[in-house]
Amino acid sequence: MKDNVLMRVAARWNMPFLIIFALYTQTHGELGPGGGFQAGVMIAAAFIVYGMVFGAADMQRIVPRWLTDILAALGVLIYAGTGIYCLTQGYAFLDYTAIIPSNPGGAEPWGMVSVEWGVGITVASVMMTIFNEITEGTLPGQEHESHDTEMVGKA
Amino acid sequence: MSGILIIDLVLLALVLITAVATVESRNLFAAAVISSIYSLLMACFWTSMDAVDVAYTEAAVGAGISTILLIGTLVLTGTRETVRRIVHWPALLLCMAVGGVLIYGTLDMPAFGDPHAPAHEHPLYAGYTKQDIRKAPGSKGAEAYEASLTAARDGEHEAHGEDTEHSEHGEHNGNAHQDYFHGHVPNQVTSIIVAYRGFDTMFETCVIFCAGVGMIVLLRGRRGNPMKGGLL
Structure with missing residues (x-):
């Protein structure tokens, strides 16, 4: 698809808008519709469309696999860490009052933002991992080995 | 016939057409794209039902990432369906029976937007629409919340002087935290999902x-x- 001008331009020009809109969704999750899950999916979609057009190798140059592996775990860690922080302050698990004890109503959005970032990071990295693993060795930019076609036929 | 009903009927008719087209299409690439259109129409339908968050998720996941992953899979499988399909009567009957049971189940559901639906008359719902923070009674968080409410109420009393007639109805509890989203965030869906x-x-x-x-x-x-x- 790399040789197709239409696909190339569409992928290149959609990417910044998708990422900006995803960041808007991520940061305004507690004010409007959306949240971490939708934002993570959108960020992943931006990179995956890029990977489908320019090849998974090009995509993995921007977002290497070791990075998505670490980020997937980091997101869960942020979420659980927020809860454990509340525990260490003597509050219930994920009781966001612990963040600003003098103002529980003001603390609630901060807790939600922190948790939403965890969800967004995990979802984005896992979606990119799924794409990377499903299409391994099949997209332009990835080398085909001689026994590849056999394995694909069996699968 | 209201305008919203016409929009809903048109959307649902299109949803039905795209669903049949997805199943019937021999070209798998076309089927993937049509299923994306299906999700987009469903997103429009959720929006018309005021379920904006569901619509957002449907558009991002159903029309977005699923289609992309399906098309990525087509690179592996090829875009033509090779197996000749025949109608499997037991499977068809089973699907229709399950579908019939589900439709029968919806007959007991309250009408859309019914203010007397059980979910709206439950005692907890009244508290939730006021967006009161529900903490476990006796926990440290509940104590902190009560303290902040008392402090805010005292501040209001000083500001308004003798205007105390509303405080007994608990209205000041709501107003005191207006600057801080009443203790919860404006998007109730997010509030339920990540706090409640x-x-x-x-x-x-x-x-x-x-x-x-x-x-x-x-x-x-x-x-x-x-x-x-x-x-x-």
């Missing part, structure tokens, strides 16, 4: 993480080099 039942959402995130780990363990490096480009 934040524990569930944490494990949903863990499920997604497990899906990623499963992909890595099962599929990474299956073509020869086990360390190719990966951490694990």
